[in-house]
Amino acid sequence: MIPESHLSLDAIVERMTARTRFAVIGGYLGAGKTTLMVGLARYLKERHGKNVAIITNDQGHVLVDTKYASEAGFDVREVMGGCFCSTFPEFVRNARSIVQTSRPDVILAEPIGTSTNILSSVVEPLRAQYPEEFDVAPFLVVVDATRAASLEGSKRLIPSHQVKEAEVVLLSKTDRLDAEGLERARTAVAALAPDARIIPYSARTGKGVDDIASLTLSAERSIKVLKSEDHRKFAAEKSAMSWYSSTSKVSPSERVDLYDLATTVLRAAADSFPPDDLAHVKVMITSPKVGAKMSLVADSVQTDGVRGSRYLGDEATLVVNARVMATPKRLGEVMRGAVEALPSKFSLTVNDTTESCYSPRPETPMFISGL
Ligand SMILES: Nc1nc2c(ncn2[C@@H]2O[C@H](COP(=O)(O)OP(=O)(O)OP(=O)(O)O)[C@@H](O)[C@H]2O)c(=O)[nH]1
Numbered sequence: 001m002i003p004e005s006h007l008s009l010d011a012i013v014e015r016m017t018a019r020t021r022f023a024v025i026g027g028y029l030g031a032g033k034t035t036l037m038v039g040l041a042r043y044l045k046e047r048h049g050k051n052v053a054i055i056t057n058d059q060g061h062v063l064v065d066t067k068y069a070s071e072a073g074f075d076v077r078e079v080m081g082g083c084f085c086s087t088f089p090e091f092v093r094n095a096r097s098i099v100q101t102s103r104p105d106v107i108l109a110e111p112i113g114t115s116t117n118i119l120s121s122v123v124e125p126l127r128a129q130y131p132e133e134f135d136v137a138p139f140l141v142v143v144d145a146t147r148a149a150s151l152e153g154s155k156r157l158i159p160s161h162q163v164k165e166a167e168v169v170l171l172s173k174t175d176r177l178d179a180e181g182l183e184r185a186r187t188a189v190a191a192l193a194p195d196a197r198i199i200p201y202s203a204r205t206g207k208g209v210d211d212i213a214s215l216t217l218s219a220e221r222s223i224k225v226l227k228s229e230d231h232r233k234f235a236a237e238k239s240a241m242s243w244y245s246s247t248s249k250v251s252p253s254e255r256v257d258l259y260d261l262a263t264t265v266l267r268a269a270a271d272s273f274p275p276d277d278l279a280h281v282k283v284m285i286t287s288p289k290v291g292a293k294m295s296l297v298a299d300s301v302q303t304d305g306v307r308g309s310r311y312l313g314d315e316a317t318l319v320v321n322a323r324v325m326a327t328p329k330r331l332g333e334v335m336r337g338a339v340e341a342l343p344s345k346f347s348l349t350v351n352d353t354t355e356s357c358y359s360p361r362p363e364t365p366m367f368i369s370g371l
């Protein structure tokens with residue numbers, strides 16, 4: 001972006017009164033929302049010179065997603081304490097504050113992965129109530145292409161409901177599928193959202209990211225109207241899931257392999273719960289010199305990013321976020337146990353751990369259309 005000191009007065013006024021392009025990127029836990037937001041933000045900055053800001057959302061405590069996006073160098077705001085739908089004023093306050101402080105060309109916002117009725121309770125109110133401030137892009141929903149075929153006939157209501165809300169479906173992880181698998185994923189998505197455009201992409205290879213960037217920068221607006229589903233319908237599914245988040249200080253006495261450290265925590269989750277119940281477990285380790293982030297989604301462990309060397313020699317912060325179909329008691333025991341057991345497996349101490357573990361309270365959406 002051209003610095004304000006190099007612009008004419010007219011250009012400064014235009015920039016100050018211009019509406020900010022706004023894209024809400026929904027989709028289920030582990031689908032690939034944060035990876036896409038950070039990749040897209042980088043792409044828009046490097047290829048198009050655009051300044052991008054990010055809003056993350058969760059129930060509470062320290063978020064791996066926020067740390068990951070901040071480490072990538074973007075202005076990030078967190079909306080905590082529940083879904084954007086029940087914290088809408090805070091969501092808008094954050095968006096306005098970002099506009100004031102970093103004047104982004106684009107804001108990308110990620111609702112919690114179990115969010116429902118995002119089109120009617122967030123995207124619609126945003127475009128209807130703030131038309132002079134925000135230019136709202138079609139509602140984008142990320143769907144994990146490797147799991148799309150199982151949407152049909154699944155007992156779970158939330159993932160397929162999210163697809164039905166989409167104006168554009170972004171099919172992620174296509175690098176892990178052959179042509180036949182991709183076709184199956186497309187067919188499954190089209191059956192749920194016949195009116196939605198489908199853009200397959202891979203955050204790994206970059207394929208398709210240019211199409212998403214073009215859409216993000218286009219003048220295309222969100223127009224879809226969809227009757228809200230009764231949010232009580234999803235309550236049991238949401239409350240069957242627990243949220244664990246913790247931060248700890250990790251001090252190695254000898255150098256420790258970051259992959260081994262992160263994998264040990266993920267392995268404890270993988271060994272304790274069936275893959276279908278493991279929505280998303282994330283581990284991030286950061287110190288001034290090094291950083292690593294790894295994730296477990298169902299039975300798939302992936303390294304999402306590394307900074308510096310793969311060995312940790314100095315004091316670091318360890319953040320663990322786990323979203324699992326289990327009771328808070330059981331999830332807490334497993335994840336706390338995994339962190340507490342680290343000193344018995346590596347030459348390090350773990351101190352100052354803070355944690356939260358609970359099943360989210362039912363949400364109260366502020367705007368419900370057509371119930
Ligand atoms: N192979 C592959 N992996 C991907 C792709 N996109 C995301 N991932 C991986 O999928 C996992 C989950 O990605 P996230 O971006 O954290 O998913 P999310 O939707 O933000 O998840 P929540 O915040 O839990 O709702 C990570 O291990 C990513 O590296 C992709 O296109 N290809």
Ligand SMILES: [Mg+2]
Binds near residue numbers: 034035065110
């Ligand atoms: Mg995320």
